[in-house]
Amino acid sequence: MNIPRSVVGFLSSRGLVIATAESCTGGLIASLIADVPGSGACLDMGFVVYSPSGKCGVLNVQAQTIEEHGLTSEAVAREMATGVFGLEACSAHIAVANTGLAGPPPKGTNLAPGTQCFAWRYKRRDGEYMFSETRVFDGDRTTIRQRAALYALSRVEYYFNQLPNVRRAP
Template sequence: MDIPRQVVSFLSSRGLMLATAESCTAGYIASLISSVPGSGSCLDVGFVTYSPTGKAGFLGVREDTMKQFGLTSEAVAREMSEGALAQEACCADVAVSNTGVADAPPEGGPPPGTQCFAWSFKSRDGRIQTFSETRRFEGERNDVRREAALYALSRIEHYFNGRSQR
């Protein structure tokens, strides 16, 4: 199964544009999409915001959210994907975000391989509906990053179909 190709086909067939807001995957999601011929019709913009200041400054993630829930949290992932869609120059209807730890976390942090995701969808009236999940992947650092990127893409159609119609 070629997940990036399926996602490009899905987005293109519906006239949807995608934005990515990536931390742990560091652009891997956007890279997988852009590897598919014709992806220019559905990939709008990608943000790589590894640091807390990047998440806050470029995507509007609130410092309170990062402090209260931690960087590896669904709350941060949600604010990342919603923040990508809120950017003035962003033309996307769909955003996917990822934040997590690929290998040994700081002491007291989440287990290695923990990844938080969010998928946001902008309706015609400008409202945003967001879904989020936390998953754990096994393997070496780059294996975790690749699996997380593929997983993030694999759930776009699922959540698109599950959103409420307004």
């Protein structure tokens, strides 16, 4: 199964547009979408915000969130996805965010190598909805980033199909 092609087909068939906010994947999620012919109609923008200052300065992630939860956390991924929608130029219906580790964890943390945190935020007429999760991927740096990007895309339609059963995003 070609996940990027499937996601572009899903988005295109519903007239939906996606934006990405990426740390560990370094733009790979947006790049995988852009590789698919016809993706221009469904890819709005993509941000690579690797550093804490990038996350805070561009996407309005709160420094306190980073201090309390760490850079590799669902809380940071959720704020990254929310920050995309907060940008005046964003016309996306879906924001996908990723932050994680592609190698060994920083000293003093108990994170497993390959830990990846994701958030998917959906904007509909009846409100905004958020999902987040953490996964651990095996492999070398390149493999972890590739698997994380494909996983992020694989959940776009899955969570879209969960929308009627979720609470409104904060």
